[in-house]
Amino acid sequence: MFLPENGLILGTGGANSLAALEEAVVASETTLVTVALRRVDAAGPGLLPMLDRLGVRVLPNTAGCYTSGDAVKTAQMAREAFETELIKLEVIGDERTLLPDGVELLKAAEILVADGFTVLPYTSDDPILARRLADAGCAAVMPAGSPIGSGLGISNPHHIELIVQSVDVPVVLDAGIGTSSDAALAMELGCDAVLIASAITRSDDPAAMAAAMRHAVTAGRLARAAGRIPRRFHALASTQDDGIAEW
Amino acid sequence: MKLTINGQTQDRSGTCSVATLVAEIIAAQRGVAVAVNGTVVPRSAWGQVDLADGDRIEVLTAAQGG
Numbered sequence: 001m002f003l004p005e006n007g008l009i010l011g012t013g014g015a016n017s018l019a020a021l022e023e024a025v026v027a028s029e030t031t032l033v034t035v036a037l038r039r040v041d042a043a044g045p046g047l048l049p050m051l052d053r054l055g056v057r058v059l060p061n062t063a064g065c066y067t068s069g070d071a072v073k074t075a076q077m078a079r080e081a082f083e084t085e086l087i088k089l090e091v092i093g094d095e096r097t098l099l100p101d102g103v104e105l106l107k108a109a110e111i112l113v114a115d116g117f118t119v120l121p122y123t124s125d126d127p128i129l130a131r132r133l134a135d136a137g138c139a140a141v142m143p144a145g146s147p148i149g150s151g152l153g154i155s156n157p158h159h160i161e162l163i164v165q166s167v168d169v170p171v172v173l174d175a176g177i178g179t180s181s182d183a184a185l186a187m188e189l190g191c192d193a194v195l196i197a198s199a200i201t202r203s204d205d206p207a208a209m210a211a212a213m214r215h216a217v218t219a220g221r222l223a224r225a226a227g228r229i230p231r232r233f234h235a236l237a238s239t240q241d242d243g244i245a246e247w
Numbered sequence: 248m249k250l251t252i253n254g255q256t257q258d259r260s261g262t263c264s265v266a267t268l269v270a271e272i273i274a275a276q277r278g279v280a281v282a283v284n285g286t287v288v289p290r291s292a293w294g295q296v297d298l299a300d301g302d303r304i305e306v307l308t309a310a311q312g313g
Contacts, residue, residue: 011313021311036312037280039253040273043310048278051309063312076287077307081280148313175313197313 002057002086002118002139003170003193004031007217008183009059010210011197014149018046020206025054027210034059034088034197037078059120061088066101068108075112087112088142088195089121098148098175102129106136113137122174125155127162134167141167142174142195145186149198151178154185164190180209180216187220188228248300266293269306278309 003009011034015021025033033056035047051058060078065071068091075087091108093101100123112119119138123129130141143163146152153176154160164171173186174195186194196213203209250257252268265281265288273279281288282305288296298304 012311013313015311034313035309037307038310038312040279040306040308041253043308047311048275048309052277058309060309061312073282073285073287077280077282077305080287080289081278081308083277195313 002032002059002120003172006030006214007187007193007221008214009034009172009193009195010200011195012047012051012201013063013197014201015206016201018050021047021201022050022054023207024200024210025051025056027207028200028214030056030214032057032059034061034195035082036061036063037074037081057086058082058084059086059088060084061122062090062108065091066093066104067091068104068111071104071108072111072115075108075117076115079117085116085118087117087119089119089138099144100124102126105129106132109133109136109138120172125159125163127159127166130163130171131166134169138169140170140172140192142172144175145173145182146176148175149202150176151199152176153178153182154189157185157189160186160189160191177213180212183213183216184220184223187217188224190224193217248298248302250298250300251303253304253306263298264294265296265298265304268298268304269293272306273308275308280307281305282307 008030009032010028010030035058062071062074071091091101091104092098109119120140121133122142125143133141145154170192172193173191177196177199183194200206200209
């Protein structure tokens with residue numbers, strides 16, 4: 001299984017420094033982190049050696065791609081660079097929302113699955129598109145809770161639950177998480193993992209937030225397994241009326 | 248010959264393989280991928296592929312990103 005046992009994938013984007021990122025990776029206790037692929041002069045040194053030293057696995061992404069063609073090419077470059085079949089497939093529709101372009105995404109997913117990749121698509125919270133991606137052979141689906149970096153949390157929890165019900169592959173809540181309660185909610189809704197970048201790396205204390213997210217994911221997963229009580233419109237006393245004193 | 252490497256044009260004399268070019272640009276090999284004219288060149292072929300006049304080369308590596 002490519003997902004970390006603790007259910008937390010860390011996105012490495014947005015950190016102020018490599019040192020801060022390293023502390024966050026350690027505190028998250030994750031075994032899988034995302035990386036992007038950029039021209040060597042713009043990428044800056046040291047990221048991969050640090051991740052290798054920590055023993056975490058790399059999940060390359062196709063961030064910044066707007067077409068299936070660009071995303072496929074970037075994925076092929078990532079496989080060559082990192083010697084992994086794993087790819088977080090991102091094909092975005094516009095820069096204002098950074099939401100996925102479902103048509104291009106599905107097209108790229110089909111090509112990459114046929115080429116032997118383990119495709120983890122960043123998708124919208126549309127249950128039908130998620131099912132189409134799973135049917136195309138994607139190894140997981142990763143719906144956005146809300147736009148990347150927005151910190152708005154899970155704007156349509158019902159759709160996330162529908163996706164969990166609709167597909168047989170793991171569901172990873174990707175994008176939009178703002179704080180630990182959002183991560184717990186994702187797991188309570190039945191997600192198998194969460195992918196968090198900005199909410200950790202852009203917080204005031206990335207290492208502390210990484211620890212908070214780790215605990216939240218664990219709490220949410222435990223709560224899901226424990227089975228929550230149904231919601232009721234009115235109260236239901238937890239203390240019996242029998243034996244109450246009369247005055 | 249004129250090469251365009253990561254968007255920058257460069258004039259070179261003599262032959263130059265992908266391997267030679269990569270070694271000039273970056274010390275590490277792991278985490279590096281090369282495309283010539285839009286086609287990925289596998290690491291195992293870097294030594295055998297000579298660059299030609301007008302080639303566009305992309306040399307990419309890991310960067311922080313979610």
